[in-house]
Amino acid sequence: MAHAASVHGASAASHTTSGPCHERVAVVAHRPIADRTWRIRVESPTLAAATLPGQFAMLRIPGRTDPLLARPLAVYDVFPGPDGRPRYVDFVYAVHGRFTTALAGLPPGEELAVWGPLGNGFDPPPVGHLVLVAGGIGQTALLAVARERSGLARYGSPARLRPRAERITFCWGGRTAAVFGDVADFEAAGCDVHLATLDGTAGVHGTVVDLLDSLAGAGKLGATDSLRVATCGPDAMMAAVARWTAAREIPCEASLETPMACGIGICFTCVAPIRDSDGGWDYRRTCVEGPVFDAASIVW
Ligand SMILES: Cc1cc2nc3c(=O)[nH]c(=O)nc-3n(C[C@H](O)[C@H](O)[C@H](O)COP(=O)(O)OP(=O)(O)OC[C@H]3O[C@@H](n4cnc5c(N)ncnc54)[C@H](O)[C@@H]3O)c2cc1C
Numbered sequence: 589m590a591h592a593a594s595v596h597g598a599s600a601a602s603h604t605t606s607g608p609c610h611e612r613v614a615v616v617a618h619r620p621i622a623d624r625t626w627r628i629r630v631e632s633p634t635l636a637a638a639t640l641p642g643q644f645a646m647l648r649i650p651g652r653t654d655p656l657l658a659r660p661l662a663v664y665d666v667f668p669g670p671d672g673r674p675r676y677v678d679f680v681y682a683v684h685g686r687f688t689t690a691l692a693g694l695p696p697g698e699e700l701a702v703w704g705p706l707g708n709g710f711d712p713p714p715v716g717h718l719v720l721v722a723g724g725i726g727q728t729a730l731l732a733v734a735r736e737r738s739g740l741a742r743y744g745s746p747a748r749l750r751p752r753a754e755r756i757t758f759c760w761g762g763r764t765a766a767v768f769g770d771v772a773d774f775e776a777a778g779c780d781v782h783l784a785t786l787d788g789t790a791g792v793h794g795t796v797v798d799l800l801d802s803l804a805g806a807g808k809l810g811a812t813d814s815l816r817v818a819t820c821g822p823d824a825m826m827a828a829v830a831r832w833t834a835a836r837e838i839p840c841e842a843s844l845e846t847p848m849a850c851g852i853g854i855c856f857t858c859v860a861p862i863r864d865s866d867g868g869w870d871y872r873r874t875c876v877e878g879p880v881f882d883a884a885s886i887v888w
């Protein structure tokens with residue numbers, strides 16, 4: 589699946605949507621890209637045109653009641669059709685439980701029920717050096733951020749224009765080298781890519797925070813006042829990244845992977861404790877008020 593240089597040309601503004609769409613879409617490609625990790629492409633011009641970096645969709649396999657509830661997956665990226673307009677949407681997922689196990693057996697030509705785009709996504713203010721920090725399967729929420737902030741792609745309908753970052757660094761931590769799939773996407777997005785593995789089979793031997801320490805120690809991150817971090821991954825990993833950034837007064841946004849049932853703000857299964865400006869905290873719905881929050885506001 590080759591990357592298009594940009595999904596939005598001048599004609600993109602003619603695509604308009606109002607809120608999330610709910611539709612059945614055809615699977616047009618599906619392949620394994622790493623250990624227990626798959627990449628699936630669906631045809632959905634509506635979702636492709638409307639999605640912003642860091643947003644997600646809820647997915648179900650039609651006709652199945654096990655699992656009954658849809659599952660959230662981040663939109664990995666969107667691609668144009670032959671007419672140059674946004675047409676295809678890619679998701680990347682780790683085989684985990686009942687939904688992702690069933691999904692891995694779905695061949696091209698079958699259908700998926702999809703609703704989205706959902707959530708707020710990443711939209712950091714102008715930044716000199718954007719550092720994207722992924723753990724596990726958390727890279728899925730970050731590729732479009734890199735492509736938008738490197739000026740390679742525009743997203744949304746009408747296509748939004750965001751200032752380019754002077755530098756983008758992508759740090760990815762995983763169990764072992766075999767879990768990293770399609771790393772080249774981040775290189776093609778203009779990122780300086782660095783890996784960390786717990787077993788030492790690729791990159792720095794340790795966690796992604798060990799990797800941040802190593803890059804900072806080697807002077808590869810530059811002045812902290814030009815840095816901004818966007819992170820996605822398991823809670824414990826993001827909490828460690830949040831502590832690392834807070835200790836250096838580096839702004840950080842985190843995308844939570846809280847389990848969700850409806851994805852549209854109705855069921856309250858996805859709440860996370862978020863600090864208020866007055867020093868207290870309250871539960872916020874990750875699906876509509878997130879999944880991206882200021883990392884310093886999350887009660888980890
Ligand atoms: C906004 C958002 C975006 C996401 N994007 C992606 C993505 O791009 N790719 C991807 O692979 N996954 C992503 N996830 C996570 C994915 O939705 C869950 O892993 C989902 O539960 C998998 O469904 P399943 O039926 O295969 O596993 P389940 O049967 O739901 O889960 C199996 C086991 O994992 C536990 N579990 C489920 N979800 C979580 C969680 N979030 N944290 C900790 N434990 C959990 C369950 O308690 C259970 O024990 C995202 C989640 C959110 C909220």
Ligand code: FES
Nearest residue numbers: 851853855856875
């Ligand atoms: S998943 Fe239902 S309110 Fe968020």
